[in-house]
Amino acid sequence: MSTGSTLLVTFDGLRRDRVTAALMPNLFRFMEEGSDFLNSRSVFPSETRVAVTSTMTGCPPGAHGVVANQFIHPVRPDGLFRTAEWEDLELAAAAGQLLDCQTMGERMAAAGRTMAVVSTATMGASRMMNSSAHALGQPVFSVHGAPVSTPDLHQAVIDRLGAIPPADAPNSARVTYATRALIEVVYPRHNPDFCVLWMNEPDTSSHVFGVTSAETEAAQRMADANFGEILDWWQAGNGPDNIIVMSDHGQITGDAQLETLDILPAEFGRASIGAFSGIYLNDASDARKAEVVDWLVQQAFCGLVFASDSKGEAIDGALPWSAVRNDHPRGADIGFTLRATNCDKGWGPEIDRCLFAAWIKPGGGMHGGLNRGELSTVLAAQGPAYRKGFRSDVPCWLPDIIPTVLTTMGLPTTGCEGRPLVEALEGDDPRFGIAPDVARRTLMATRHGHIQHLRQWVIEGQTIVDCGWTEGTGGWTQ
Structure with missing residues (x-):
């Protein structure tokens, strides 16, 4: 065609x-x-x-x-x-x-x-x-x-x-x-x-x-x-x-700004802090990843966390990088979003809000996360x-x-x-006009009362993220 x-x-x-x-x-x-x-x-x-x-x-x-x-x-x-x-x-x-x-x-x-x-x-x-x-x-x-x-x-x-x-x-x-x-x-x-x-x-x-x-x-x-x-x-x-x-x-609306970008202990390694943040560890062993994830999920600024072990499986308390199709060798050892409103309970341009790291003013628009x-x-x-x-x-x-x-x-x-x-698509190809089967699932990670959800669709064996959100104790709320 x-x-x-x-x-x-x-x-x-x-x-x-x-x-x-x-x-x-x-x-x-x-x-x-x-x-x-x-x-x-x-x-x-x-x-x-x-x-x-x-x-x-x-x-x-x-x-x-x-x-x-x-x-x-x-x-x-x-x-x-x-x-x-x-x-x-x-x-x-x-x-x-x-x-x-x-x-x-x-x-x-x-x-x-x-x-x-x-x-x-x-x-x-x-x-x-x-x-x-x-x-x-x-x-x-x-x-x-x-x-x-x-x-x-x-x-x-x-x-x-x-x-x-x-x-x-x-x-x-x-x-x-x-x-x-x-x-x-x-x-x-x-x-x-x-x-x-x-x-x-x-x-x-x-x-x-x-x-x-x-x-x-x-x-x-x-x-x-x-x-x-x-x-x-x-x-x-x-x-x-x-x-x-x-x-x-x-x-979505940037509701409140972090007081400082210096939010991670220096001994973890290097980091890029933003709507999406990546941590590049000095020690990228599975044990060290587990320690850092354990610390992250207890922080009020922390949203969803992504970290995979040496086999590509999720570190306890985090979701695996493969869940968001971002498991590249150049990627961070651990990634996280800043906390945002729970889009499973309600969402819309007047509702969706998040913490943000820098450069906009409160009330300005922000993006990068999974809302x-x-x-x-x-x-x-x-x-x-x-x-x-x-x-x-x-x-x-x-x-x-x-x-x-x-x-x-x-x-x-x-x-x-x-x-x-x-x-x-229009045309003579027998595939055209035929919708594929779609499955829906939600992945979860829980640690220290910090609960993460990632909703996915599965189409022809491949995943697409619908949205993600966090709930539980200790997090920022608007």
């Missing part, structure tokens, strides 16, 4: 339950009229660079190796490896330790197809949308310019649209500029088989002003208006055959490859997007751990 080209439009940080007819009428209508995936989820940690990489490789962090937005990496032996920074990504790429999976850009090049990226995201996130773009000669336009943008496309956009506007929150001018670059320059010049447009709203405004603030709602309306321009252009017969819309994660508000994402598609007016309740997640696109192009999905969402 091949129904042609695809444009993937991302609304960074958009919770599914914030897509309403009042706030985002164009996106709301698009989801209703096309194939809408009701139970779409992010990856863990629910951080942007992890999510970008998981989307563009069709694999979870345990396979591709970008295990967090920042972590300890061999190329940065004396400091944190920062995936937002071009310099760090270049170091890892030069050492052959950036990614362990094939990217969509590499797949397109191998198949003789073309790919382009237009992004308002950070330099690091834009790089991970097509990490080998420069080497492959595939066009990239970033509002950050060099070295992210490819020079010829960057100059063509400037020649057409003038200077790139300054960043702001809401980031209206830059998102609108990028949309014009897509329509007026990228498609006329390159007509790519696969193209990514990444709008960094409502993520930017949510972090600054809060998930439900007037400013964030203005950012949603602005992003939706730009999407409406794309739909008008597309429905007039321009651009790709198919359009997919997605968000990479949601956001349902962080994991629930937008995913929908329209075009000749997709069923019209179809609402799928089959769980799916970011690594399923690229296998689905490849399948609509008639290309192999070998090496992807995600699955093509065949239940939503």
